[in-house]
Amino acid sequence: MRYRPLSPSALSAAAVLLFVGLGASNSSAQESAPVEPEQTFTGRVADVTDGDTFDVERPIGDTVTVQLWGVDAPEFTQPYGDDATRKARKYVGDANVRVEVKEIDTDGRAFACVQRQGVSLARLLVNRGVVWHADYTSGATKLARLERQARNVKRGLWTQESPVPPWTWRSRRSDSSGER
Template sequence: MHNALRRSTGILLGALLLAFAATSASGQTQGDAPVEPGQTFTGRTLEVTDGDTFGVRRSIGGTVTIRLHGVDTPESSQPYGTAATRAARRYVGGKDVRVTVEEICHYGRAVVRLEVK
């Protein structure tokens, strides 16, 4: 009985890992509006997570978590992270933007070039 339970647990964990890997490999992005490299869309910045990561509501509907291409700011909890987040809020918070997707990172975020309108 104990071995059967252990085997069932192993099978379940294996299936979950396989499902996670398939989702990650498919380029699924964070948010509810999948995007692909090369895609361009317009929208409005809804939230600023930190100095280089934002939530955007697309003009055609749905939200996407984006990260700026070529920019690496400190995380909010790191030195100067709060200042980087404040600066990003000032420049892009609540603004209309044009987004060009460069790639999808391993965290599922769209890495983008961002133009503030």
């Protein structure tokens, strides 16, 4: 059997199909790259959902939702919730950050330390009095000290007489919704 050479237009079409096919399979592999504990990456904050939750675009083209490790921000519907979101946007909105994944929870959320220009966002937000520190982390001692300092000078949410921690707020909201 004799093979005839492909015409230049058929050869060009085959090259385009091959290129597009390889590019698509490569890009989908990148988009589905998992985030793992102890993984560190840099990216741009594409969105600030609330005071402790961010969407970070990685250089490979995907977006990772990151929950800030070591803190708990007021819910948007509770006092200082919108302030926490505004302050987080001010500090990291559209900024390049370094993300160090600490844990992936059972819902697949990435809990991570986030730094902008070498400054810990968790420490900054605790120091400004817009989030609570969380006792479960290895850095809880430093964050607890910063929280005490913010409380002592009545900074941010600590200007309230009895601020309600977000975990208590969520618990009360779920209890009241369950009784209906």
